[in-house]
Amino acid sequence: MQSSVSRQTARPRLNLQSIEATLREVQSEYPRISQSLRFSREWMDGEVVENLISGYALVNQLLESNTQLFALGSSPYLLELNTRVLCGTDGQKRLEYKKHIAATDRYFYGRTDAGIQDLAEWYPLHQHESVWQRAAGIHIRILSEPQVFIEGNDRTGTLVMSYILAKEGKPPFVLSPSNAKAYFDFSTLIKKMPRNSLGSLFRLPRLKASIANFLKDQAYAGHML
DSSP states (O other), X not given: OOOOOOOOOOOOOBOHHHHHHHHHHHHHXXXXXXXXXXXXXXXXXXXXXXXXXXXXXXXXXXXXXXXXXXXXXXXXXXXXHHHHHXXXXXXXXXXXXXXXXXXXXXXXXXXXXXXXXXXXXXXXXXXXXXXXXXXXXXXXXXXSBSOSSSSOHXXXXXXXXXXXXXXXXXXXXXXXXXXXXXXXXHHHHHHTOBTTSHHHHHHHHHHHHXXXXXXXXXXXXXXXX
């Protein structure tokens, strides 16, 4: 009689080396990229890249541990993603940002029109949508007014999108020299839109569809292991 063996499904993992290489390309080409943008952006220096890489490393840990990012009790991980894009894992930097981190915690948990309550309510209602649409939608929820975090919403949004995509076996979104302008143009549009205004109710579905198609087009299998 053949014995049955339970096999654990292999969990998705990010290729952090590939992600870092792509972000380093953006860093080196950022002077050229910034000239093509309609609005000035924060300089993509070495510290910004290092912090983003530490954020992708945390996304990888969440995937490996099968953490449900929007489940009850997982909100500290969302805050940690935001802290990482601002401070990385450096203890001294976190000490310098201590007041800001505490203020972000209060903002994140205290608001009913943004923060964890908004994300926790929105995500289950959109489980029927494709993973591309959910990733695009959550990015819009994070970036549109009122934003979910005090600072670093753009970069935190890319990490949360990457978690959603990779959890279902799709490549994460990673900023690259070829997609940077389109990504920043989308972000600029989102930040100008109050999410609950009448105008946004008509414009957001089309914008979400455009971003979902963008994410699908930019998917690079080399960023997954």
